[in-house]
């Protein structure tokens with residue numbers, strides 16, 4: 001499914017892009033916007049029913065109800081949980097921490113998971129990931145998913161990490177001294193230069209969020225990855241510097257890229273679009289353009305901003 005969609009994108013992109021940098025051209029923005037939601041919608045439709053084999057074990061594909069029943073059997077037989085733990089350490093701990101304490105991915109050791117409130121949705125996420133986010137579809141053997149899901153459910157008892165700051169004061173720093181909205185959006189406000197922060201507290205662990213402020217360059221995702229239309233910004237993150245043959249220089253974050261062309265958004269929010277062959281220079285930096293707030297804010301202010309970020313969990317529904 002993926003290659004077919006990508007082909008489609010590659011064929012569509014150049015048509016809508018002229019050879020010039022069309023800064024205020026709606027087509028570039030529209031092309032960029034159009035590429036992003038489509039694949040995730042298509043993926044979402046695939047759901048857990050994809051694939052034929054799998055059987056009652058509920059590996060990838062298979063019968064979701066059977067997978068949930070298997071998960072309950074495992075939870076009732078504590079001797080079985082160590083298998084889930086091993087699988088978790090292999091497939092999930094790089095992003096969620098060895099004990100589910102969280103890192104690049106959110107803490108799974110919480111009493112209730114916002115997106116996996118019931119067992120069928122937990123099994124579905126373990127089998128299929130969360131399309132359009134950094135939560136991948138992990139390649140598992142048939143029958144393994146219920147073991148992992150059962151183990152994740154037993155993590156719920158670890159107490160939530162306490163954040164010392166005051167979220168109300170943090171909100172103040174966020175929109176005044178910190179000027180975070182000059183590069184980020186939250187609830188539709190601000191500039192979409194960096195990742196949207198509307199539900200950042202749900203997407204990342206506390207430790208990761210602290211590192212983003214103190215040492216922004218630490219977690220800048222690998223920028224030499226090819227652009228993928230089916231994932232959210234951080235995984236695609238690439239800071240672009242471009243120089244035209246006429247000597248004009250531009251910088252911004254990548255919003256779309258294929259073999260022949262690249263689109264990026266500068267700090268003011270303007271989209272720039274170029275054919276690669278018309279550029280004299282195209283650089284992809286590892287650096288984060290985000291300021292190092294450890295040096296700009298007092299320690300108490302940092303704690304407050306952190307507490308505020310943790311509280312950002314998107315719309316309550």
Ligand code: HEC
Pocket residue numbers: 088091092093094095096104105106108113114115116117122125126130133134135136138148149152202203204232
């Ligand atoms: C490459 C990093 C990565 C790996 C590997 C990974 N995850 Fe995730 N996971 C994430 C991120 C990031 C999110 C948050 C997605 C978002 O909302 O943007 C997430 C979200 C989740 C959620 C939803 C939590 C909620 O808020 O309700 C569950 C459950 C989950 N992951 C379980 C797992 C399990 C189990 C594995 C191993 C099979 C795994 N993840 C592997 C990065 C990862």
Ligand code: HEC
Pocket residue numbers: 174178179180181182183184193194195200204209212213216217219220221234237253288289290291293305309
């Ligand atoms: C000059 C622009 C700029 C400013 C100002 C800025 N950021 Fe960022 N921020 C970015 C960019 C670009 C990224 C993505 C690259 C990276 O991870 O460093 C980012 C990443 C982040 C991340 C990680 C997001 C993720 O999904 O992993 C967080 C959290 C964050 N910023 C919070 C803040 C907060 C809070 C402030 C204000 C105190 C702020 N930023 C100010 C540009 C900025």
